[in-house]
Amino acid sequence: RGGADALVYFGGNAEDVSANLAMLKAILPGYSLFLVNYRGYGGSTGSPSEAALYADALRVFDYVAARHENVSVMGRSLGSGVSSFVAVNRAVDRVVLVTPFDSLAAVAAGFFPYLPVALLITDRFDSAARVGRITAPTLVIVAEHDEIIGPTHSDRLIAGFAERRPIVATIPGAGHNDLQEHPAYADALSDFLQ
Known part of the structure; x- marks a missing residue:
């Protein structure tokens, strides 16, 4: 959806990120939500590695930031490492x-x-x-x-x-x-x- 606020969610290792969608939609009704599957998971192709996940995360963030004014990042477990990387490399x-x-x-x-x-x-x-x-x-x-x-x-x-x-x-x-x-x-x- 349009609007100023967006959230990019990076899940845990092999997590089905779509399982979070209903809860996030309910508590953040004004947000556009972007739930990221890592390479090799959830229909995404490729092989996961730390460098690849970081590069993909920055590309996703840049895509979202070009369309939304306020972009927050959220990461669970493994995704907390990805989110912290994005947070020091982009204006979140x-x-x-x-x-x-x-x-x-x-x-x-x-x-x-x-x-x-x-x-x-x-x-x-x-x-x-x-x-x-x-x-x-x-x-x-x-x-x-x-x-x-x-x-x-x-x-x-x-x-x-x-x-x-x-x-x-x-x-x-x-x-x-x-x-x-x-x-x-x-x-x-x-x-x-x-």
């Missing part, structure tokens, strides 16, 4: 990072503490190294019982913000994959983006 209106992590290498090392996984991972998605350069208002949404991205990883990411501290909303009782089932999730998004 607002940023929402959902179940974010400090770096993919750190998360993987937490699952395999006795293996040198940090040396093996080529796609690092080192969000903590860049979030200090985000200048747009930012909301970080954390699931209280996130079994994939532990609180240490979200806390490290939040600590990476420099002078402009994000708003942090912890969703009580939520896990990594059931966050959208908790009304507090939609409330936090609506309060921040409206």
Whole structure:
């Protein structure tokens, strides 16, 4: 739809981004919504890599920004890394990072503490190294019982913000994959983006 406000949504790894459409339409009635499937997912062709996802994300953002005055970005899990990259490379209106992590290498090392996984991972998605350069208002949404991205990883990411501290909303009782089932999730998004 037309209008000044738009939201570009970058989902988690292998996430069906269309599952978010009804909720986002309900809480953001004035927004144009762009939900991005990564290369190799959801009918998109190609092979995903960190560099390819970043390049695609900037192209999508530029397309949307040419048509809308205020463009916000939102990313969940893996998408939080993509959104943080866009937010430091483009003039975004607002940023929402959902179940974010400090770096993919750190998360993987937490699952395999006795293996040198940090040396093996080529796609690092080192969000903590860049979030200090985000200048747009930012909301970080954390699931209280996130079994994939532990609180240490979200806390490290939040600590990476420099002078402009994000708003942090912890969703009580939520896990990594059931966050959208908790009304507090939609409330936090609506309060921040409206």
